[in-house]
Amino acid sequence: MLLYVKYMVSLRCKLVVKQEIQKLGLHCVNLDLGTVEVLEKMTDSQREQLSENLMKYGLELLDDKRNIIISKIKGLIIEMIHYSDEIPKVNFSDYLSEKLGYDYTYLSNTFSEIQGITIQQFIIIHKIERVKELLLYDELNLTEISYKLQYSSVAHLSSQFKKVTGLSPSFFKKLKNKRLRNLEDL
Known part of the structure; x- marks a missing residue:
């Protein structure tokens, strides 16, 4: 069963x-x-x-079949972005279609209808969350993060980051460093 x-x-x-x-x-x-x-x-x-x-x-x-499909879409995206060493170099739509055995248009329409956002928006949200994690770990610079998450350029990553968070990646990192200094002063 x-x-x-x-x-x-x-x-x-x-x-x-x-x-x-x-x-x-x-x-x-x-x-x-x-x-x-x-x-x-x-x-x-x-x-x-x-x-x-x-x-x-x-x-x-x-x-519900549609909730099951959405759960699988989310799981694949989260696994790919947060738990994989490298994001596959294939198109997300092709990747999801291949893994789930459904036409991407069906997956996309079902996801948008139930979640109220597109699959692409969900991917962007999670990619930005991953960028935040990587910035906080301070092991990779922005160029390396951009490459790791398959952004076309650092400028594209920065633009998307600012659109989602309202902050530039460098300002986000400065805030983190300022918070750490404030904690050390306590």
Whole structure:
């Protein structure tokens, strides 16, 4: 039996899902991006219990096909931007279509209708969050970050960063450094 669970791509979430399934006396065969394959057929009460148990961890058992697709889109984007060493050098639309087995137009329309933003806007938001992380770690300069996240130029990254945050990347970094100095003065 295949279940769909809304969770972030992390080892901790996968372990929680697996443990909760095992508590019900069921056997998890495969845990993948947002999907869990259970060996046995679940009863309605087991499904309800699993749903309640997962909610305690902020995880959600999904039933609606469109919500499942959106959860998978988000998971793939988050995994690609936040957890991959390098973003694949393919077009995001081609990547999502290939991974999910749906036409990009269908994926895009479904995502926009339910989320109220486009897939591209969701990608930009997460890329900027990743830029912030990388700026805070202070291991890469802006040129390296731009290359790592496949921006066409530092100027494009800076423009997008300012549009989303209202700050330039250099000002954002100065704010971080100022906060650190203020903490040291305490």
